[in-house]
Amino acid sequence: MxxxxxxxxxxxxxxxxxxxxxxxxxxxxxxxxxxxxxxxxxxxxxxxxxxxxxxxxxxxxxxxxxxxxxxxxxxxxxxxxxxxxxxxxxxxxxxxxxxxxxxxxxxTNWSTTETMLRKFRDLRTQQKTGRLGCLPKRDAAILKRQLSHLQKHLGGVQYMTGxxxxxxxxxxxxxxxxxxxxxxxxxxxxxxxxxxxxxxxxxxxxxxxxxxxxxxxxxxxxxxxxxxxxxxxxxxxxxxx
CATH class of the missing domain: 3.40.50.10490 (Glucose-6-phosphate isomerase like protein; domain 1)
Structure with a gap:
């Protein structure tokens, strides 16, 4: 080489x-x-x-x-x-x-991480399309907190496929x-x-x-x-x- x-x-x-x-x-x-x-x-x-x-x-x-x-x-x-x-x-x-x-x-638990990444991408899509705003306030608040948590910890690996x-x-x-x-x-x-x-x-x-x-x-x-x-x-x- x-x-x-x-x-x-x-x-x-x-x-x-x-x-x-x-x-x-x-x-x-x-x-x-x-x-x-x-x-x-x-x-x-x-x-x-x-x-x-x-x-x-x-x-x-x-x-x-x-x-x-x-x-x-x-x-x-x-x-x-x-x-x-x-x-x-x-x-x-x-x-x-x-x-x-x-x-x-x-x-080491990549299958679990993949599941979390799919959840993260789904929540981001719901937020961008305005679907979160159509939910009851309490449900929307829970999902927004989940999205914030996932963004904080998985934002840098959101496009990692393996x-x-x-x-x-x-x-x-x-x-x-x-x-x-x-x-x-x-x-x-x-x-x-x-x-x-x-x-x-x-x-x-x-x-x-x-x-x-x-x-x-x-x-x-x-x-x-x-x-x-x-x-x-x-x-x-x-x-x-």
């Missing part, structure tokens, strides 16, 4: 604060290979950005080739620092996303349940991994600060760029066989 070059400069990583980790006492020893470690150091761990650039480039290659083959992506990030960036990235790259609370069993081919996780500590589901189902995962995370839980870890909006946005922007390039590559090959 031909490897593409992605312009990932160390200066940009530093400017985005990608290297800033958690306090020395709050870390996962399994992250040691990705960090600058000094026994006498105090304060926070510092991520080795050379390794970050390498793994981010590998992730970009992976999503590029997956996108060029029409694969589907799910981006997950629910904490406040990640939520807005996840939505923007997903919309730009035409990916599914979850930026609110993860509903347990969303992937399990995703690749899952991108922004905040591992908050998404352990989602990761466990991916592991159970054998769905490949890419994870933005901070110094307190377990890199062994994801297939392709990207060591980086997951508490900074700037760091999260930088990593997602690179991945989104690669996905979009992959999608356009696929379109070009169809137009020019």
């Amino acid at each position: 031909t490897r593409r070059y992605w312009n990932i400069r160390l200066e940009e990583l530093v400017a985005a604060g990608v290297h800033l980790g958690h306090g020395i006492k709050k870390w996962n020893p399994r992250m040691a290979p990705f960090l600058f470690i000094s026994p006498k150091s105090k304060g926070n761990h510092i991520t080795n950005l050379t390794r970050t650039a390498r793994f981010l480039a590998e992730a970009c290659n992976l999503v590029f080739y997956a996108a060029s083959r029409g694969k589907s992506f799910l981006i997950i990030g629910t904490k406040k620092e990640a939520a807005n960036s996840v939505v923007r990235a997903a919309i730009k790259a035409r990916c599914h996303y979850v930026n609110k609370k993860w509903l347990g069993g969303m992937l 399990l995703p081919d690749i899952v991108i996780v922004v905040d591992q500590q908050n998404q352990i349940k989602a990761l466990r589901e991916c592991i159970t189902l054998g769905i490949p995962t890419i994870g933005l991994i901070d110094t307190d995370c377990d890199p062994d839980l994801v297939d392709l870890p990207i060591p980086a600060n997951d508490d900074s909006v700037f760091s999260i946005r930088f990593i997602l922007n690179k991945l989104v760029f690669a996905i979009c390039k992959g999608r356009s590559s696929s379109t070009s090959s169809i137009r020019n066989p």
Whole structure:
């Protein structure tokens, strides 16, 4: 497989604060290979950005080739620092996303999720056509609350017709349940991994600060760029066989 070059400069990583980790006492020893470690150091761990650039480039290659083959992506990030960036990235790259609370069993109990998605689409249709307004007020209020709940938790996956081919996780500590589901189902995962995370839980870890909006946005922007390039590559090959 031909490897593409992605312009990932160390200066940009530093400017985005990608290297800033958690306090020395709050870390996962399994992250040691990705960090600058000094026994006498105090304060926070510092991520080795050379390794970050390498793994981010590998992730970009992976999503590029997956996108060029029409694969589907799910981006997950629910904490406040990640939520807005996840939505923007997903919309730009035409990916599914979850930026609110993860509903347990969303992937492993896919048949139940499909039922909820059908209910969601049906309620949206009723709302758009004005059918909800024709119901008694009490019944309409109940259905509107259901619609609001489904929109909040399933709005980002409303067009998902099957399990995703690749899952991108922004905040591992908050998404352990989602990761466990991916592991159970054998769905490949890419994870933005901070110094307190377990890199062994994801297939392709990207060591980086997951508490900074700037760091999260930088990593997602690179991945989104690669996905979009992959999608356009696929379109070009169809137009020019």
